[in-house]
Amino acid sequence: MLKEIVLPDLGEGIDSADVSEVLVKPGDIVAADDIILVLESDKASMEIPSENSGTVKEVFVSMGDAVKTGTALLSVEVSSEDKVETDAQKEQEPHKETVEKTVEKNTKEVVVKKELIPSSDKTFASPGVRRLSRELEIDLSTVKATGVKGRITKEDLLGYIKQKISQRGTFGAASFPKIDFAQWGIIDSKPLTKIQKITGERLQQAWQTIPHVTQFDEADISILNSKRLELKEEGLKKNIKVTFLPFIIKAVVKALKEFPRFNSSLDHLSENIVQKNYYNIGIAVDTPTGLVVPVIKNADNKSILGLSEELMDISERARVKKLKPEEIKGGSFTVSSLGGIGGTYFTPIINPPEVAIMGVSKSFWKPVYNHKNNEIVPTFIMPYSLSYDHRVIDGAIGAAFTMFFSKSLLDISTFE
Numbered sequence: 001m002l003k004e005i006v007l008p009d010l011g012e013g014i015d016s017a018d019v020s021e022v023l024v025k026p027g028d029i030v031a032a033d034d035i036i037l038v039l040e041s042d043k044a045s046m047e048i049p050s051e052n053s054g055t056v057k058e059v060f061v062s063m064g065d066a067v068k069t070g071t072a073l074l075s076v077e078v079s080s081e082d083k084v085e086t087d088a089q090k091e092q093e094p095h096k097e098t099v100e101k102t103v104e105k106n107t108k109e110v111v112v113k114k115e116l117i118p119s120s121d122k123t124f125a126s127p128g129v130r131r132l133s134r135e136l137e138i139d140l141s142t143v144k145a146t147g148v149k150g151r152i153t154k155e156d157l158l159g160y161i162k163q164k165i166s167q168r169g170t171f172g173a174a175s176f177p178k179i180d181f182a183q184w185g186i187i188d189s190k191p192l193t194k195i196q197k198i199t200g201e202r203l204q205q206a207w208q209t210i211p212h213v214t215q216f217d218e219a220d221i222s223i224l225n226s227k228r229l230e231l232k233e234e235g236l237k238k239n240i241k242v243t244f245l246p247f248i249i250k251a252v253v254k255a256l257k258e259f260p261r262f263n264s265s266l267d268h269l270s271e272n273i274v275q276k277n278y279y280n281i282g283i284a285v286d287t288p289t290g291l292v293v294p295v296i297k298n299a300d301n302k303s304i305l306g307l308s309e310e311l312m313d314i315s316e317r318a319r320v321k322k323l324k325p326e327e328i329k330g331g332s333f334t335v336s337s338l339g340g341i342g343g344t345y346f347t348p349i350i351n352p353p354e355v356a357i358m359g360v361s362k363s364f365w366k367p368v369y370n371h372k373n374n375e376i377v378p379t380f381i382m383p384y385s386l387s388y389d390h391r392v393i394d395g396a397i398g399a400a401f402t403m404f405f406s407k408s409l410l411d412i413s414t415f416e
Helices: 088-106 127-135 154-168 194-209 222-236 245-258 304-319 395-408
Strands: 002-006 016-022 035-040 045-049 054-059 066-068 072-078 212-220 264-266 273-275 281-283 285-287 290-292 333-337 356-360 364-370 375-389
Touching (some): 016 127, 035 072, 194 290, 212 395, 222 245, 222 304, 222 375, 245 281, 245 304, 245 356, 245 395, 281 304, 375 395
Parallel strands (some): 281 333, 333 356
Antiparallel strands (some): 016 066, 054 072, 212 375
16 A cells, blocks of 8 residues: 655654755665655754655655655555554654654754755665765765664764775865966966875875974074084085084984874874884985985984985985885984075975974074073074874974974084
């Protein structure tokens, strides 16, 4: 026989609701308590179950419709074996109880109105999972369900997101409209290099998935500069160029030993912090084909001249594409130096799976007032920026790290 399913009383304070998803279509076979559609009101999100088993003959509502108690939702061809209650009150009371429980469960949730994406497949998921999928513009029919009776759980949705990030490098990246720039003048189009594409994808993924915080600070490197000039003369005898970078690496390693959280990574599930007891420092090198980050292994065991010589070697081989695969892996912290170019501060993007990166800018002289001696002293200042993963490092530790790093640059023993 043909059974018409109507919308029951949705509960106290809810007079009407909007249809956010219709999960069945004519010809579908449903069982009692299968979810047939999802409603959203200003107070809650509600799943409406089927009262009977049978075949859907006609659907009377569609996504976006406003419905009230008593509105006909769909008709179902009920098999002759099914027991059909003739009393209208008996027919609605169990269903009303089910809906009221759903409303009670979800009334504390805030429903954010967004453009809804319909799904042509029948899916089963909680209102919270459905709402999250709509906000992220994910079609639930593409998500593999592992829950009871084929329900899509929150873990299923999060697993789907992580898989997409892993496969594509980016997730939810904006697509730009195609524009004919030639209509405004002469243009020259050049394809991105392979390195630029790979770097771009990794940087975008890092920016989208890591909550960045950037700490800005300045360091007095007047004493360090005197030490560098001293070692510069020694380096010239061995054809080794001594820059500020090896000194910065030594100070970074000292700070990492004091604050080991900066020398760690989150595991693949973002549930455990993996502490590293080695100090492999990545150095961002600008090459003609894009940014490359070779890694200096065991930097804590190397001298200033040793680091200087290795920096010359890997930087040159990076520019001519002669780095070995193992030389760009295994970093625990990265330094990006623009000191030889210019600028004051910038916000470096973390190089995953690391949790922090330091960006060094061009040093300059400025007058600094010494309140102890009541005098103004010419001081060589190095501006720098520290970006870190806020899931692993909080602001207090971030500030403590930069202060310790600055003090380390004033300590000659740091470079011995």
